Amino acid sequence: MFFADRYMIVIMFVNFMIDLGVSGLSLNNLLSRSVGFDYFLYIAPGANLITATVAAFQSGRDVWRERIIQDTQHYLLTLPVDKSTFAASRLFSGMLRAVVTVLPGTVVIALLYGLSFPFFLVSLLVMFVYSGAVAGLSVAAASMANSLELFATVRSTVQVYLSFFSTQFYPSSILPPAVAAVSAFNPMTWAVQSFRALQAGSVNLGLLAPLAGLSGALMVVGFMLYRRTMNY
Amino acid sequence: MSAKPSTLSVIRWLVERDLRTLVKSPFIIINRTIFFLIQLFVFAVLVSRLASSLDFNYFDFYSVGLVVSTITSIAFIIGEDLFEEEELGLLDYLLSLPFGHSLFVLGRALGGAVRGLIYVTPMMVLVAYVDGNLSPVGIAGSLVVIFILATGISGLSITLAMLIRNANRFDITIALAELATVRVSAAIYPLFYMPGVLQPVASYSPVTSASNVVRAIILPASYSSGVYDWVILLLFVGIFFGLGSAFLFRKIEGGKFE
Numbered sequence: 001m002f003f004a005d006r007y008m009i010v011i012m013f014v015n016f017m018i019d020l021g022v023s024g025l026s027l028n029n030l031l032s033r034s035v036g037f038d039y040f041l042y043i044a045p046g047a048n049l050i051t052a053t054v055a056a057f058q059s060g061r062d063v064w065r066e067r068i069i070q071d072t073q074h075y076l077l078t079l080p081v082d083k084s085t086f087a088a089s090r091l092f093s094g095m096l097r098a099v100v101t102v103l104p105g106t107v108v109i110a111l112l113y114g115l116s117f118p119f120f121l122v123s124l125l126v127m128f129v130y131s132g133a134v135a136g137l138s139v140a141a142a143s144m145a146n147s148l149e150l151f152a153t154v155r156s157t158v159q160v161y162l163s164f165f166s167t168q169f170y171p172s173s174i175l176p177p178a179v180a181a182v183s184a185f186n187p188m189t190w191a192v193q194s195f196r197a198l199q200a201g202s203v204n205l206g207l208l209a210p211l212a213g214l215s216g217a218l219m220v221v222g223f224m225l226y227r228r229t230m231n232y
Numbered sequence: 233m234s235a236k237p238s239t240l241s242v243i244r245w246l247v248e249r250d251l252r253t254l255v256k257s258p259f260i261i262i263n264r265t266i267f268f269l270i271q272l273f274v275f276a277v278l279v280s281r282l283a284s285s286l287d288f289n290y291f292d293f294y295s296v297g298l299v300v301s302t303i304t305s306i307a308f309i310i311g312e313d314l315f316e317e318e319e320l321g322l323l324d325y326l327l328s329l330p331f332g333h334s335l336f337v338l339g340r341a342l343g344g345a346v347r348g349l350i351y352v353t354p355m356m357v358l359v360a361y362v363d364g365n366l367s368p369v370g371i372a373g374s375l376v377v378i379f380i381l382a383t384g385i386s387g388l389s390i391t392l393a394m395l396i397r398n399a400n401r402f403d404i405t406i407a408l409a410e411l412a413t414v415r416v417s418a419a420i421y422p423l424f425y426m427p428g429v430l431q432p433v434a435s436y437s438p439v440t441s442a443s444n445v446v447r448a449i450i451l452p453a454s455y456s457s458g459v460y461d462w463v464i465l466l467l468f469v470g471i472f473f474g475l476g477s478a479f480l481f482r483k484i485e486g487g488k489f490e
Contacts, residue, residue: 153259
């Protein structure tokens with residue numbers, strides 16, 4: 001269904017390019033002299049991860065629309081698929097969809113960072129694992145929200161949390177202690193740091209492990225809440 | 233037979249209806265307020281620390297731009313409301329009411345703008361306070377500028393809602409439109425620091441014009457604006473009010489809703 005809608009992929013890529021090419025370059029021009037490093041390269045993976053966030057949240061949006069607007073969840077549950085398998089596959093498809101959406105952006109980042117092909121594959125893995133965290137959050141929100149307003153509120157709150165309480169824009173060394181503590185529980189922090197480690201020429205398992213742990217936990221939450229909506 | 237309602241009473245009814253939606257939407261108000269405060273006191277403070285070598289105060293610059301970008305985001309919500317009404321079949325009913333469709337667009341655009349103004353008034357006061365210019369006249373002048381911008385953005389949002397018939401496409405397009413109008417402007421960084429090819433585009437952005445005028449009001453010692461800023465703002469409102477009306481007429485012609 002997603003591949004049929006090429007419009008979405010194009011629009012998401014344009015979104016990414018605005019983030020990277022407009023905001024990234026402008027902030028780089030503004031800050032590079034002060035910070036003493038290439039700020040554009042520093043924030044580049046964050047732009048791609050934000051696009052992944054938007055794409056992965058669409059899986060929750062679909063679940064919400066099926067439950068509340070289209071009223072098709074009952075029909076879907078009559079299909080010859082086990083409910084748990086169905087719920088898990090929705091999360092998995094959300095992750096795959098996000099990775100496909102950010103593929104062009106990931107190629108751009110890999111080119112900017114000069115990554116080798118194996119490291120490019122690792123970067124796709126980072127996107128996949130990160131998307132799991134967002135898909136889990138979005139499906140959890142979709143399973144609990146009965147109004148568009150509440151779902152949209154959760155969506156934007158999650159986006160704010162992922163963007164501003166992480167090391168997407170600023171190094172952890174300048175974060176106030178409270179923000180630093182919150183950022184440690186933010187999948188964006190570990191995903192963006194994992195990307196930066198790839199540029200430095202290493203696959204840092206010390207960064208990938210917390211990302212995988214957080215994503216796993218959030219996916220379990222999403223799965224359980226979604227599964228609960230299927231019980232009558 | 234009842235008399236046809238007057239133009240003013242129709243506009244008042246439409247604006248009131250959008251304001252009632254605001255009252256019924258406490259989550260959105262709380263969320264936008266928290267979003268604003270986090271951007272101001274986390275993002276702007278931390279980035280200002282990074283921008284220590286600049287010859288201007290980035291926090292002050294950003295704070296005004298943040299109010300303008302917040303009203304832009306909020307004004308886009310009116311299109312989402314219209315899209316939802318279309319999905320639920322309510323829009324057909326509203327369009328069957330005994331008043332013209334241009335009046336409907338005007339009322340909804342004004343409703344979206346008034347709603348946005350109510351959201352951002354406390355934010356504008358807070359920014360004026362932290363920027364050290366808590367003048368009632370300055371705040372009132374800034375709110376007028378913001379209201380004009382919000383009317384135009386509401387018109388743009390209504391146009392998109394009438395143009396796109398697929399919910400996912402609409403969601404993504406509205407997010408893109410919001411991103412483009414805010415980022416390709418002088419709301420969050422000065423034009424001088426933008427990539428050269430985008431500077432001419434951003435200089436004609438209504439968000440740039442609104443930011444310039446409000447900065448000139450709130451931070452008069454550091455910023456100024458010109459007549460062209462007002463011309464751009466008013467042209468923007470005129471164009472998207474016209475387009476919104478045109479696409480509503482097209483909507484009446486029917487078509488398959490996906």
